[in-house]
Each structure stands twice: as C-alpha cells, then as structure tokens.
Amino acid sequence: MRVMGVDPGLTRCGLGVVDGSTGRPLHMAAVGVLRTPAEDETAARLVLIERGIEEWLDTYRPDAVAVERVFSQHxxxxxMGTAQASAVAMLCAARRGLPVALHTPSEVKAAVTGSGRADKAQVGAMVTRLLRLDAPPRPADAADALALAICHIWRAPAHDRLSRARAAAYPGSGAPRPKGTIRS
Incomplete structure (x- = not known):
C-alpha cells in the first residue's frame, strides 16, 4: 500500500509518501514541504497548496491519503489556516476517488512511538528508525507527514475490519443502530 501523509498548514504543509504494509518493512518514496508566502492572501495560498498536492498525487499515485485531524488550539x-489546508488535501484526494483518513496527533504519536504524548524529537527519531533514514526529515512538518502515512499503513487493516464488521452487523443504511454508535 502506498500512502501519502499530509501535515496540513497554511505556511508549511508537510507531505510524505510511504510504501508498506503491516508486518513488512516500510519504505519512504518521498518527503517534502509545500511553503506559501505569509504576505499572500489566504485564497492565493490555498491555490498554491492545491497545486502542490495535485502535483504530488500525479507524481506518486498513492492508494490512500492520511491527513492530520485538526484539533483545537489557543x-x-x-x-483556521490548518483546517483550510486540511480541506484542500481532502478535496484533492476525493476528486481522484482516493480514500481519506483523518488521524489525530496523539493517535499518530502512539502508533509511531508507542506514546500519544511523544514530542516532535521522538516522532522524528522513530520515523528515521522505521524508514531506515540517515537523519530525521526536516522540518518537523515533513517528519509528521511521514508519521501520518506510517500510522495509516499500520492502522488501516484494523479499521477496514471494523468497518466490515459494522456493515455486517447493521446492513443497509436504514438499519437501527445502538445509541452512541459511530458511523464511519
């Protein structure tokens, strides 16, 4: 499976492409950061992000796109900028019919380091080790994008099994569902 991870941001949008599957060695296909000028209007910056993501999708042809879920900050x-960049990434993937998965920062940290409270240096170190790189990708947005792709590769099979089990348990869209059940 080839996954493109996107660490959304309006100034720096990290992108990373990883090939692999659960229980197999992972391989980095590409890593980089899309940058937009802070002095440009938001709409123009979003167009630059869209063009960059489209170029990556054309070049690396991922099977899925993993995007960091936007969380509340002070x-x-x-x-807002992070959410807008995230929406652009999801839109670009959806246009191509690619599955999009959203992963929280703590979910990614836990998948890659074993701790949902890991710091940026720990994530970078584990990404370096897991992908057998000579040095941690810089800036941290690039390492985070790779971590998102790794997280998705490792968690996608379990998520798919849960989705199939839910569909079997509650066939049809009109089937009653227990209160509090999350529909994916």
Missing part, C-alpha cells in the same frame, strides 16, 4: 487564526 490561536484561532492558526486553527
């Missing part, structure tokens, strides 16, 4: 302006 700076609402930062959250």
């Amino acid at each position: 700076n609402i302006r930062t959250v």
Whole structure:
C-alpha cells in the first residue's frame, strides 16, 4: 500500500509518501514541504497548496491519503489556516476517488512511538528508525507527514475490519443502530 501523509498548514504543509504494509518493512518514496508566502492572501495560498498536492498525487499515485485531524488550539487564526489546508488535501484526494483518513496527533504519536504524548524529537527519531533514514526529515512538518502515512499503513487493516464488521452487523443504511454508535 502506498500512502501519502499530509501535515496540513497554511505556511508549511508537510507531505510524505510511504510504501508498506503491516508486518513488512516500510519504505519512504518521498518527503517534502509545500511553503506559501505569509504576505499572500489566504485564497492565493490555498491555490498554491492545491497545486502542490495535485502535483504530488500525479507524481506518486498513492492508494490512500492520511491527513492530520485538526484539533483545537489557543490561536484561532492558526486553527483556521490548518483546517483550510486540511480541506484542500481532502478535496484533492476525493476528486481522484482516493480514500481519506483523518488521524489525530496523539493517535499518530502512539502508533509511531508507542506514546500519544511523544514530542516532535521522538516522532522524528522513530520515523528515521522505521524508514531506515540517515537523519530525521526536516522540518518537523515533513517528519509528521511521514508519521501520518506510517500510522495509516499500520492502522488501516484494523479499521477496514471494523468497518466490515459494522456493515455486517447493521446492513443497509436504514438499519437501527445502538445509541452512541459511530458511523464511519
């Protein structure tokens, strides 16, 4: 499976492509960061991100796209830019019919390091080790994008099994569901 991870951001949008499957060695196909000028209007910056993501999708042809789920931060302006860049990544993937998975930062950290509270240096070190790289990808946005792809490769099979089990247990869209059940 080839997964493109996207660490969304309006100024720096990390991108990483990883090949692999559960229980097999992972291989980095590409890593980089899309940058947009802070002085440009938001709409123009989003167009630059869209063009960059489209180019990566054309070049690396992933089977799925994993995007970091936007979480609440204290700076609402930062959250808005991150959410907008995230939406662009999801839109680009959806246009191509690619599955999109959203993973929280703590989920990614736990998958890659074993701790949902790992810091950026720990994530970078584990990405370096798992992908057998000479040095951690820089900046941290690049390492985070690779970590997202790794997380998805490792978690996708379990997620698929859960989805199939739910579909078998509750066939049809009109089937009653227990209260509190999450539909994926």
